[in-house]
Amino acid sequence: MTAPSSDPCLFCRIIRGEIPAGRLGESADSVAIADIAPQAPHHVLLIPKRHSPHIGEFMKGPRAAEEMKDLLDLGQGIVAKKNLEEKGYRLVVNTGEEGGQTVPHLHIHLLAGREMGWPPG
Ligand code: 5GP
Numbered sequence: 001m002t003a004p005s006s007d008p009c010l011f012c013r014i015i016r017g018e019i020p021a022g023r024l025g026e027s028a029d030s031v032a033i034a035d036i037a038p039q040a041p042h043h044v045l046l047i048p049k050r051h052s053p054h055i056g057e058f059m060k061g062p063r064a065a066e067e068m069k070d071l072l073d074l075g076q077g078i079v080a081k082k083n084l085e086e087k088g089y090r091l092v093v094n095t096g097e098e099g100g101q102t103v104p105h106l107h108i109h110l111l112a113g114r115e116m117g118w119p120p121g
């Protein structure tokens, strides 16, 4: 269930198809889109259809475990399709102001195709 249509949430609007995005996959509870400003050769956003501002709120949902599995499975499908397993990839959840989150609707970044630095900036 997405937020009501009056909700200004960018990702809810993308999920509803009100804003175009490069859709890379969809499952019962999740969508995958190409990031508009890719930070790596592959930069996919894995987004739950249910609106939550961040992971802490999301995990309070009664179906959170099932929805999180659905989200990660969608990501694994993309990893397999793009053949990313061998060289590796990174999953990132920026959370809150200091965590660098800019869109307050939970999402997982899937980044791949270049060597990643550590620690992250
Ligand atoms: P955050 O900063 O919240 O971790 O990640 C938000 C991501 O959403 C950023 O990587 C940003 O480039 C991406 N983004 C912002 N607006 C849009 C948009 O309109 N379409 C798509 N596909 N990605 C977006």
Ligand code: ZN
Pocket: 003, 009, 010, 011, 012, 013, 050, 051, 052, 104, 105
């Ligand atoms: Zn939303």
